[in-house]
Amino acid sequence: MAWLDTLTAWLAAHPHWLGLAVFLLAFGECLAIVGLLIPGTVLLFAVAVLAGNGALPLWETLLLGFVGGMLGDLCSYALGRRFHQNIRGLPVLRDHPQWLASAEQHFERYGVISLLAGRFIGPLRPMLPMVAGMLDMPFGRFTAVSLLAGSGWAIAYLLPGWATGAALRLPLPADFWQNAALVAGGLALLLGLTIHGTLREQRRTTPLSALLSLALLIALLLGWRGLADLDQGLLNLVQEQRHGALDGLMVVVTRLGDLSTQLAAGTLLIALLALARQWRAMLFAAVALLGTAVSNGLLKQLIERARPEVLLEPLHSFSLPSGHSSAAFAFFLVLGILAGRGLPGRSRLAWLLLACLPALAIAVSRLYLGVHWPSDLLAGGLLASTWCACSLALMQRHQVMPALPARVWWLLLPALLALFGAFATWALPAAFELYRYR
Structure with a gap:
């Protein structure tokens, strides 16, 4: 044009x-x-x-x-x-x-x-x-x-372009763009398949998405050493944007992905679904959340990847896949999938995008604070995507999972918002101390 x-x-x-x-x-x-x-x-x-x-x-x-x-x-x-x-x-x-x-x-x-x-x-x-x-x-x-x-829309529509422009002006490692094209191509294939199949209302879309997510995850787990230049380049790009006023906010956001927060949120979600007698939705959420959590712990111990050397006091646990990323994406993808039941394809896709935004914020906070490599966060997202798609395919083997009644959402949303609000409030003193120190 x-x-x-x-x-x-x-x-x-x-x-x-x-x-x-x-x-x-x-x-x-x-x-x-x-x-x-x-x-x-x-x-x-x-x-x-x-x-x-x-x-x-x-x-x-x-x-x-x-x-x-x-x-x-x-x-x-x-x-x-x-x-x-x-x-x-x-x-x-x-x-x-x-x-x-x-x-x-x-x-x-x-x-x-x-x-x-x-x-x-x-x-x-x-x-x-x-x-x-x-x-x-x-x-x-x-x-x-x-x-x-509007806040979610601004991030979804402007952040990718801004990040691309910032990457173009930085002195990046030689293999950065080659690795970026490889990763972007795999994600584009996954997203393209999911979007195309969902818009055409194809029943096989969910199991195919699960298989492709698993294939990309396996490729990433086997080849993460080859993404060293991409990881270092993206980490440098994000670290260049660090600002004292943002540090405290990122601490609050990252606390929402802590094990204690996600465990409480997942338990509350499953308990409320059981209380509302939404058994299929409860089983779907339980399989997706528990499967993601258990496999994440096993993979960390199997791969034993060290964390970036950004923190003054490095964490002594392993980083691949990111527990914060996998837990956050699993939880919010479950909510997005449940919210989209019974809606047309494009509305289901919109709910999935909307659900991914808070999970993406938690993942970016880990990269901003220098706790994880970008490929750790991507692996966590793919792990969650695999388990969510597998769990949904399992629940829909014979019949499409129905939409949750409005009364159930009036039970779920206030309780979950109150829970996350409480954990965010609890994290504020630490965030304030970090801001004052900087």
Whole structure:
């Protein structure tokens, strides 16, 4: 696309406009109707690459994207609230009524949940806030949900591009890009198979995803020494972004992946599912969580890989696979899979993406603090993916696992949020001491 090359070349020559470009593109991508007309995902990745190349720090890029997207949501909501049903008469929507009909149907069926999952579904993202306003969703509730969804969206859509740009400007080891292409190719194959099969509602997608996740995990466990350049390069990239104000936050995030936290969260989830008599969902969660935890411990003892030499007081346990990464991905993938039961394929994918964000935050916190190599975290994620897919395939051998009733979610979510909130509060004093020390 010649116009894209022209735009990126101009922004590269005028980097002082890059922050405004990130803000405006995020705003347009989330603005009703406009977001359907512009290739916002491609543009955001391109400008994020330029930002990561030294023009903008990561926190500023994410903040500008978040604020721009949030403003787009609010304008879309105000548009729907102002015109209500008369909005169907706008010229563009009059010519394309299916745009509004699809979002309206999604919102009426799933309510608040549609704003969370729909933020990651391209055709729905700019339309759902307008539909929420059109159907008189309370402003406070809309704002709270949009803040949560928007923060995850900014990370998912801007972080990959920024990291790519940052990697391009750093002096990296010779084999970095070769190893990165190999790892990215394997993950792209896994994601492509999962996305394609899910959208086409193919029953074999889950067992095939399990087999491919296992194959990639085995390849990683056998060849991790060959990824030394990639590991060191990514570790250097993340360590360059360390800042005293972020250290305390990362300590709080990483504590949410501690064994005690994940053990308590997993036990609570299984107990509440049993209390609600959701036996198949309980067995699915138990097999996925216990299988991941036991196999992680066995693999650590078998491989005995040393941790990075970043910490002043190195930990005396082994690092591959990462226990924090495997436990976090297993737990949140279980929640994402349960949330997607009974929904169309693209909504299930959106829930899986949304569920991966807190797990990814925990994994990145381990890399930021220098406790794990990147391949440790990837191995933990693949291990969790393997067990979750295997457990789901086992539970669905004869019949698709049904969706959890709404009353069960009203039981699960407050309890789990309270639990994680309690552990985060408990970690705050240590985070404050680290910040004050630095």
